[in-house]
Amino acid sequence: MFVLIIKIVANLIIYAIVGSIVGPLVICLWRTYAAPKKSEPMRGRPLDPSLPSGAWVNVNHHRSAEDKRRQIVDRSANMAQLFARIVGQYSRNRCFGYRPLLAEDHAIQPDGHVLRKFTLNDYQWLTYEEVNSRIAGVAAGLRAIGVKRRDVVCIYADTRLEWMVTCQAVWRLGAVVATVYTNLGDDGVLHVVNQTEATHLVTSDEFLTKLAPIVDKMPTIKHIIHMNSGITDPLEVVSGLFTDTQRESIEFHSFQRIEQMGKELTEQSAESVATDESIGGDETALLMYTSGSTGVPKGVMISHKNLLFAVRAFYAFADALTPGEDIYAAFLPLAHCLEICAEISFLSVGVPVGYCSVHTLTDRSLGLQKGMKGDLTLLRPTVMAAVPLILDRIMKAITDEVDKRPLILRLVINAILKYKSFCAANGLNTPLINHFVCRKFAALMGGRLRFIASGGAPLRPETHRFICNLFNVKVLQGYGLTETTAAATIMTLDDESVGRVGPPMDGALIKIDLVDWTEVSDTVGESPVARGELLIGGGCVTNGYFKDPELTEQYFKVDDEVKWFRTGDIGELYANGTIRIVDRIKDIIKLSHGEYVSLSQVEEKLKLMPIVANVCVYGNSLNDGLNALIVPNRNHLEALARSVSKSSQMDIKQLCDDLEIIGKVLVELKEFCVNSGLTKVQIPTKIKLCAEEWLPDNGLVTSSFKLKRKALQEYYNNDIKPLFAS
Known part of the structure; x- marks a missing residue:
């Protein structure tokens, strides 16, 4: 970071001098001769104009039904059918990219922690057709070891190509995927596995170490399939961790063996696992466990219909993407609803997915061997999803580094960012800033990034502006919960505001349970039409909490044949139909x-x-x-x-x-x-x-x-x- 800042300091100072002369003139001319700024367009509207305090919808609510790209979703009854249609449309296009592992070393840090260091190959790509063939093999292999219709298969692994292949294979069998966050403690992992009564668990070698001490407390588990790195012997890994008694009660399979076995069975019988059209849209596809901020993780029952709705809703900025040219960088946990919906949505419009790791993301990542390039440098993505925590950390790391520099540099950078912020708010481009400043920072993200979709929690306005200005990207903030399949609202491409999460997604309904929260609101600018607890309705609302009817009854309500979810979030609704998240009800005290x-x-x-x-x-x-x-x-x-x-x-x-x-x-x-x-x-x-x-x-x-x-x-x-x- 120090070298990067030193390299651009000269350009910054020159630009600051020129900007100090030209900037005020440009601003003056802009204010004098530019056409009056158009009023903010309507992005949402009341479903019933006579009831503005009722449900609000997207301004284009259901008007996009004739869009051919959306028809690929609308004509699918379940997720397996959707992927089959996607493969039929983009069969020979790039689908999944990954970096094969060449070597792994362990470095002991001064504090005693062991740091894993990876040597990785460049990205290799599979076409949609090739991915479909791998899914068929894994599905046949899983069926051969006993996975049946409506069985629950737990996936306990970091985001990687095999995670999504397994998920699609399970859906192809009409079974259910239960997700397990990889950083859950032992009690959380045991709760998920035992509550679902899963018989099959898919994991990776690195998590076998965590499973070995607790697997005896998982009485229903009969099969463990582990994804191997390819540089270690799967049999040695298992025999070194699990006792003879454990290996007698549980069958261990390498992922490669399951896939190969399924491929051989398919070839021998000339029979493949076909998409089962009898899998209904209302059937559960995912048991997605929340992070458990108020207790043990809660399993949310997400149906095929819910997922299809979310995939379609994420088309909000699909018009700006080009199949084959744009690339999505996947590194958020696939156990998070945002990531799984985003990946499938991008795949469905022909945008390939490149898998990354948080340990090897950038050239400066600690998990890389010296001299290795980071994932983003090689992948050069144009779109990625992030959570506010990551964006906040990026902002804090850069500002902390800048604060160590001389006063003149700090003043120059801050002045340039403020100037760019002003220009962006007024529709002005800043080509010099983009070239001399933003381009160098954007290189940290691969140099081609255009869009960042932010979700999972409200993004602070300061962070939103900072990321947009420094990297010259469009940050689209959205809002959703696991209980609403990660879909509720998202900003539109032409929205230059910060601090809001956009209007309702196409098909979603938003309602405000009116409560006066003025004591804790720090609203800036226009006053909201309504403020209170956000209620979300429509096809995104899931079927409730697994094996918890009391909690389901508490948060899920049916009103006028619409299923609503009480979010517990305080929101503000503005006249143009956009939403701002103010707070959590439970975080307010008197x-x-x-x-x-x-x-x-x-x-x-x-x-x-x-x-x-x-x-x-x-x-x-x-x-x-x-x-x-x-x-x-x-x-x-x-x-x-x-x-x-x-x-x-x-x-x-x-x-x-x-x-x-x-x-x-x-x-x-x-x-x-x-x-x-x-x-x-x-x-x-x-x-x-x-x-x-x-x-x-x-x-x-x-x-x-x-x-x-x-x-x-x-x-x-x-x-x-x-x-x-x-």
């Missing part, structure tokens, strides 16, 4: 003096502090102030310790418990909060520095790294009580 405070809004601000790696804010109605649990950034904490002459021999626990360091952090925190515009009641008055990292493995955050407030409160109960009492 202090002893009657003030309402949004804990998540305070946490969002605090996460921008350089010393804050993670934070959880607490408060209750018996106290008049907030307290904060803070996981410090280790480098910043050590630098702060040196500034107050603390010993370099102190470990992280000693630093976090040191009263002088805590006091210093608290002073910086209060100053930061005031400068960030937080009010007095929003500023934590007491803090606890936490030496422990919050991970899914220790149960303090979910598998998608959302805070588990109750678990954190219980874990730090002995520390929280004195904070409130003092």
Whole structure:
């Protein structure tokens, strides 16, 4: 990053000088002679114009039915049929890309952790036809080892080509896929497997190590299929981890053997596993387990019809994509509904999917051997999906690096980004900035990226603007939940706003349960038409929670023959039909003096502090102030310790418990909060520095790294009580 910034500093300074002269003139001429800015187009509308407080829909609600590309979805009764139609249309086009593993080494870090280092080949591609052949082989192999119609097959693996091939093969058999997040703790994995009563589990070699100590607690599992890297012997891997007794009760199969066995059976009998037209749209295709922020993971029953709806809804920006030329970079967990729907949607319009890994994503990724190119550099994608956590980290990493540079460089970069932001908001292009600045940063993402679809949580406006301006990409923010098949709203291509999640997707219905949340809203600009809890209706709403009718009844309602899901999110609906997510109902508390405070809004601000790696804010109605649990950034904490002459021999626990360091952090925190515009009641008055990292493995955050407030409160109960009492 340092070399990159030094290389562009000269161009930045030259452009800043030219821009300081030309910029004001351009702006002046623009304001004087440009046509008046058109009013914001309608993107959503009331389903019944006489009831604006009722359900809202996309402005093109059901008008796209004649689009030929959408007909490939509309004519399919289930997901297996959809893929068969996709193969028929794009048979010889590129479908899936992957990087074969050549070697793997293990490097021991100073802190004792073992870091896996990979040597990878360049991308190799399979056509739709070739992928279809592999799916047929895996389906036949799974059927041969006992997978039947409506059986549940668990997939416990990171995102990779074999994950999607397995999923499609299971659907072809009329069976059900149950997803398991790979960073779930042992209890979470056991809950998913045992609740589904799965007999077959598909995983990869690296997760066999996690399964070995707990597999005896999975009484229904009879077969484990493991995806092998190709550089180790599958039999040696299994025999080295599992006891003789375990190998007698469970049959282990390498993925390659299952696929080869299915291919041989198909050739011998001249019979393939055909798409079963009797698989109904209302049948369950996925048991997708949520991350479990309020307890154990909940299994959401997603039907074939739900998935078809979501795939079609993601066509919102398909018009901007070209089959064969655009490429989608897949690296989010396929156990996340957003990723699986996005991949199938892109494949259905002829956009190939290149599989990446978070460990090898960029040239600077720690999982790569020295000198290896990152996935994005070689793949050169044009579109990718991301969650706000990733985009926030990119922004923080770059701004932290820039903050270390000389003042003149910081001023130049900030001025250029503000200038580009102004131009983008007013429809002006910035070719010089794009060439001298954005192009160099865009090279980190492969150099061709045009679109980023963001979902999973609200994206902060500051991050939205920063990513758009720095990489010169279009960030399309959407909104959806596992319970709504990741589909509810998405921004349109011509929407230059930030902080909103767009209008309802085509076919989805949005309704606001009116509640006055003005105490915690920080609305900027126009006032919303309505504010309250968001309700989502239509074909995206799933069939409820697996084996939990009480919870299903609590959140899923049928009104006027429309199934609605109560999201628990507070949203604002604007006159043009777009939505803004304000908060979570459960994250709002009332202090002893009657003030309402949004804990998540305070946490969002605090996460921008350089010393804050993670934070959880607490408060209750018996106290008049907030307290904060803070996981410090280790480098910043050590630098702060040196500034107050603390010993370099102190470990992280000693630093976090040191009263002088805590006091210093608290002073910086209060100053930061005031400068960030937080009010007095929003500023934590007491803090606890936490030496422990919050991970899914220790149960303090979910598998998608959302805070588990109750678990954190219980874990730090002995520390929280004195904070409130003092």
